[in-house]
Amino acid sequence: MTTHTVENQAAPRTEVDEFAANTALVEAVRTYAPAADLAELSRIGMLVGSASFQHDAALVHESTPRHSSHDRWGHRVDHVEFHPGYHRIIGEALAAGAHSAAWQATGPGANAERAARFMLFSQVEPGHGCPVSMTHSAVATLQGTPHADFWVPRLLSREYDPRLVDAAEKDAVTFGMAMTEKQGGSDVRANTTRAVPYEGAPQGFGGVTEGHFLLTGHKWFCSAPQSDAFLVLAQLEEGVSCFLVPRILPGGERNPLCIQRLKDKLGNKSNASSEIELDAAHGWLVGEPGRGVRTIIEMVSRTRLDCILGSAAGMRQAVAEAAWHVSHRSAFGARLIDQPLMRAVIADLQLEAEAATWTALHIASAHDAVGAGAHAGQDTASGTRAPAGTGATAESGDAAEFRRIATAVAKYWVCKRGPEHAYEALECLGGNGYTESFPLAMRYREQPVMAVWEGSGNVIVLDVIRALSRSPQSAKAFLAYLESGLGRYADFDAAYERLAADLTRAATVIEGGDAGAMAQLQQGGRVLVERMALLLQAAVLQESAPEAVAESFVLARLGADRGREYGALPPGVAIDLLVERSTGTSLR
Known part of the structure; x- marks a missing residue:
């Protein structure tokens, strides 16, 4: 009996x-990286969409990294062992230039194309994105320094060599x-790690002998400890300073x-912290x-961008x-998608994903203005050339100011929207979504790390206020x-006028320097940054996305009839179009 x-x-x-x-990503790549290698992006898309890649992506969240402090004979080894699937995944990402493409093909569109590659891999397996992001971002700090000749070519290599040996x-x-x-x-200025x-005898990689120190201290979070080297903050008499610390010294x-x-983390299980x-x-x-802090800030800025991308x-x-x-499930006599x-829920989830995708690539393209090797940790806001030896290049003042504040604003908002978005999508699958057999349980645990990593919400809001304080421009x-x-759109115009007034008041408070007024500004900081983020997304969509998508976003996120939960959409939202775009059918 069956x-x-x-x-x-x-x-x-x-x-x-x-x-x-991914309709939105395809269109955003065409907009922000018109010279992108679409064939390579499609190859990556097929790779990460394959059953074997998805199988490895599931396994690396079950067979998590293991640390062995000593070998069987008692020697200190500090070995981190990963599932073979992890090595395959990060190897494929590095081979595809998810870390290096922006540096190797400089010019307009380079960072946007690299962003698309990074996003495709992170869509299916997010944990490996942490070391890929830091490997990408470290180049910005090392370019133009004495360390660049030795380390940067190895950082940009598309090979993958996990051996723990002399670099x-x-x-x-x-x-x-x-x-x-x-x-x-x-608050890294409270760090107690010291350098003497x-x-x-002088030693160093690539013949670098100057600036050799010994560091002593404890770091509460060190991401990807299996890496070949780290950028580490430690105290000198002059204050917090940045150091390059390799795992293996010259000579082995x-x-x-x-x-x-x-760390035993809530999510991000495949990545060792x-x-x-x-x-x-x-x-x-x-x-x-x-x-x-000034030295490492460009690395932080780029990893914040990668939080948005992730x-x-x-x-x-x-x-x-x-x-x-x-699309494949029926209930109460009809397919759920019908x-x-x-349909309203799926349309709203797609609308959020569209806004995040278009905004992410827009900000990535803003990093093209920095140029290969630019070091935004040095002050180029005036458009003047940075001091020799810093690796910085000139950048127009307005472009630099916009890039810095837009990155922080988008990091705050897009990353905060991630967990609730994952939950609502999970609910669409019902009980299936709440099981580990489907990928959305993993995604629900994964999304909060993007909001926490590289500055949690309050830190980002304070950074925005600090930027407004230091540079009214x-x-x-x-x-x-x-x-x-x-x-x-009238709703956009009204929201803009309100934000402009808010920023004017903020400038007055900052200029006045009254402690009580500054405290009130901080207390309302999240509201201010949220308004900035929604208007940024709306402006990006109006500039580049299909008109119906932009209009739907303004109605659903800025309009008076907007709802609180996903799927609570006001009249006028292009639900049918957004549903089509969620499945990719609008491309055919």
């Missing part, structure tokens, strides 16, 4: 070209960073950088003494899986871009 006939279930969503199926024996390396400590967290001059001796434990102990570990100064990629995975399920309530540059969206 008791178990499987019917009314969606087939596995595999063997899909994830690039071609001189390798053609390819990956980088991590270690900034935060348990007593300070984001090394008194022995282990640097006394000890992994104390791997750790606490490390620096016991007179060798490090080489990067940048000027006492200017460590959140947008996660939104795409969520809505793609939800739309696939409801029922009005479900940043508000003008931001508003100048938003002005491009005026005159089309």
